[in-house]
Amino acid sequence: xxxxxxLPPMGFGPGSQETGEELEYMELPSGxxxxxxxxxxxxxxxxxxxxxxxxxxxxxxxEACARGGMASFDLSGLDAPNRALIAETMGQGxxxxxxxxxxxxxxxxxxxxxxxxxxxxxxxxxxxxPVPAVSMTRAFEPYREAQGPQAARPNGVVNAPALVxxxxxxxxxxxxxxxxxxxxxxxxxxEEDLVWLDRVLGExxxxxxxxxxxxxxxxxxxxxxxxxxxxxxxxDTLILDTFEVTDMPEVALAAPEDLxxxxxxxxxVLEAIx
Numbered sequence: 001x002x003x004x005x006x007l008p009p010m011g012f013g014p015g016s017q018e019t020g021e022e023l024e025y026m027e028l029p030s031g032x033x034x035x036x037x038x039x040x041x042x043x044x045x046x047x048x049x050x051x052x053x054x055x056x057x058x059x060x061x062x063e064a065c066a067r068g069g070m071a072s073f074d075l076s077g078l079d080a081p082n083r084a085l086i087a088e089t090m091g092q093g094x095x096x097x098x099x100x101x102x103x104x105x106x107x108x109x110x111x112x113x114x115x116x117x118x119x120x121x122x123x124x125x126x127x128x129x130p131v132p133a134v135s136m137t138r139a140f141e142p143y144r145e146a147q148g149p150q151a152a153r154p155n156g157v158v159n160a161p162a163l164v165x166x167x168x169x170x171x172x173x174x175x176x177x178x179x180x181x182x183x184x185x186x187x188x189x190x191e192e193d194l195v196w197l198d199r200v201l202g203e204x205x206x207x208x209x210x211x212x213x214x215x216x217x218x219x220x221x222x223x224x225x226x227x228x229x230x231x232x233x234x235x236d237t238l239i240l241d242t243f244e245v246t247d248m249p250e251v252a253l254a255a256p257e258d259l260x261x262x263x264x265x266x267x268x269v270l271e272a273i274x
Contacts, residue, residue, distance in 0.1 A: 051082035066259035070129030112262035114254030146202030156192030179246035
């Protein structure tokens with residue numbers, strides 16, 4: 001009777017090959033920011049009643065904004081102790097924005113997703129929503145003017161003109177909905193292509209940095225609804241490079257679930273203070 005069992009051919013299997021040098025694997029991300037409750041120490045809650053009321057209003061707004069809309073709270077009328085309590089409670093989250101223009105603004109997401117500190121000359125406020133309103137209304141104000149498709153093409157520009165035609169068409173016809181994505185990582189291009197694209201599209205007023213596993217850098221172009229979205233790994237190597245035609249790239253937005261969670265966490269902090 002012929003057996004169904006067959007010996008493996010010689011020269012295969014563990015230990016059959018010379019090992020040589022050991023394989024070196026790419027280092028994986030080793031950490032990510034996570035929320036940890038910070039409870040400010042308050043000796044006399046009655047001395048910071050305005051701050052506590054503002055925090056309660058922010059929690060209520062976060063709950064409401066999870067269903068749509070935005071809210072804003074002016075902090076300029078608070079005295080130093082009340083303002084300090086809000087700053088300590090807010091902390092610093094994963095997303096920061098720089099908005100050029102007049103006034104220039106710095107935006108920092110708090111540890112409560114969807115709750116944003118907005119500061120600049122004569123500006124001191126908290127905004128609640130997926131993103132601060134000003135990051136959308138001023139995004140495409142030219143910081144560096146777009147030269148347009150007629151910009152002179154140096155030698156080495158190969159595929160960029162086709163991409164520019166596509167981006168200009170999608171920019172003009174975009175009316176909301178799903179973003180249109182052009183993935184540069186998957187498309188052949190030269191360094192001259194990238195330089196010419198940057199010159200043609202210009203640069204808008206808003207730059208966003210989102211930190212998590214590695215970094216995501218988002219830059220508005222001077223062409224309406226066109227964003228450059230670049231992902232870097234934990235060793236700061238560019239791993240994904242795209243253009244998105246959209247109101248705001250999704251990676252920068254706080255989700256409705258995030259806003260609901262922020263409302264609950266702010267109320268937990270208030271309970272601990274009181």
